[in-house]
Amino acid sequence: MRALRQVSHEGPKDLTYVEDVEVPTPGPGEVLLRVTSAGVNFADVSQTYGIYDGGPDAPYIAGFEVTGEIVGGDGEVGKHVIGFGNGAFAEYTVAPAAALMPIPEGWRDEQALGLVLNWATALAALKPLGRLAEGETVLIHAAAGGVGQAAVRMAKHYGARVIATASPAKHEAVRALGADVVLDYHGDQEGVAAAVNELGGADLVLESVGGETFAASLAAAKPVVGRVVVFGAVAGNASVSNWELIFKYRVSVIGLHIGALPQHAPEVYGWIMSEIERLREEGVYLPNDPTIYKLRDGARALKDLEGRGTVGKLAIVP
Template sequence: MKAISYSRYGGPEVLGFGEVDDPVVGPDSVLVKVRAAAVNPVDWKCREGYLAPILRAVFPVIPGWDVSGVVVRPGPAVPEFSAGDEVIGYVREDFLSRGTFAEYVAAPVRALAPKPRNLTFEEAAGLPLAGLTAYQALNKVLGVGRGETVLVHAAAGGVGSLAVQLAVHLGARVIGTASERNHDFVRGLGGEPVSHGEGLAERVRGLAPGGVDAVLDTVGGDALRVSANLLAPGGRLTSITDTEVVDHGGRYHFVRPDPGDLRHLSELAEQGVVGVHVSETFPLERAADAHRLNQEGRTRGKIVVTVGGETEG
């Protein structure tokens, strides 16, 4: 099959397009014909070796954890899915090797859920990793409730844009940091935008004089340190990018695959509670360009790699 892969750590230039071995479908796996795969910041961090201490690379590595596609064949221990089912997945294992930037992926059943019927394959590919990150952070780490005020950093980004929608659904008031060009976008999601950078604390205090009840940090660094001083009494803080959050009394959050959570996200998408904004798509052979664009860190919503083609039985 055709795929994107790399045989050493490095920049986007290490990504090559060509033939690789077809995936082996184990008893608890599902062979999925990939229609689209979203790009996430963790993809280039893995490619450059930043996650080597916790995720061993078995070269050659096919990058990508997000996928939407069609089931070709379930493994013998998988009654949940049948050939022809449309699915989404956060296909992460405890090592790097068999990713989603390929024509096919053998996905563990624990990584999959039905695809939202109202989303395109491109939109659906952007839901699993970013959606699970936001959902688990808001519900399981921060415990956001109705009537609370939540600060979401990078509210126009992949995780941030979904977090704004999910927090609004939980009944929270949402303040979201974003560049000026993305303020209308954040408003459209149901958030109250504020510009990031110098003076952020004063701008947030102007909207929430008593502080905020919860902060979801997706940026780290100065944004995290400012956030720690914006919490109301009893406020909660979590970061998905900066482990320094524990020094400020918060929790570091690393998303994990959860089929129940993913299925619930799919249902919320079908109900119109959450949507996925796709800013740009690239064909599989141009995945290196998709990585470069994502690494610039200024994406509104998601960047998606498309594979396409009809499903084979």
């Protein structure tokens, strides 16, 4: 079958289109999917450098977020589903049957990309972990991105005031989602923290950027009551000392990895999934309109994501 194979730890430039891959065989509790689309996530970029904790070692068939038709294994043949399958940038992949979700009625498969990753992560950060309440202010970084767009839509739905950050070329798209204030955060992290504090400070910060932005996020959160949910490090690792937490920032810092929820907090994960279903019924969660790349051009999707040139969700179709 055709697929994208990562052949080094030197980034997306070595994500290589190949035609010589064997169709995988599903094991117990797994299904074989004919891939209809695969979601591109920042984690895919991190994996190509070998810096995603627990990620695969090169060479490997890349991609993990998938929609497809069940064609074999422990599942209902012919059903279209979304889930996680290592090696999703391919014509076929295997996926654990237990983690599959049906494609919402009337949606094309690729329109459901983001359901189990972007929306679940954004919702976990906002509600069960971030405890966002109506009338509060939330600072959402990378708000034009896959997770960011979902977060803005939900935060507005829950009655929050949204301060968003994004590259200037993406501000219009973020405003269209309903953000109240949009800031550029390039090169002036202190300026971002000062701007947020002038607006009264943030009750909640969705911290997915890291690097120099991390300190700005801590400084933008309201002392004592502010929460900073940390779930991404696209600009690099960052740290905070116990002294800084006690005497400088005085905020709550909360780590989030969505993959840990089904195992360590199944009731929280269950609530997230049913809340997403409710948001879909209420028209808050609408079908996605991802930017589509052909499998042959898949490396470009990861390069564009890494280069901050993208808005919203990206998909690779075989």
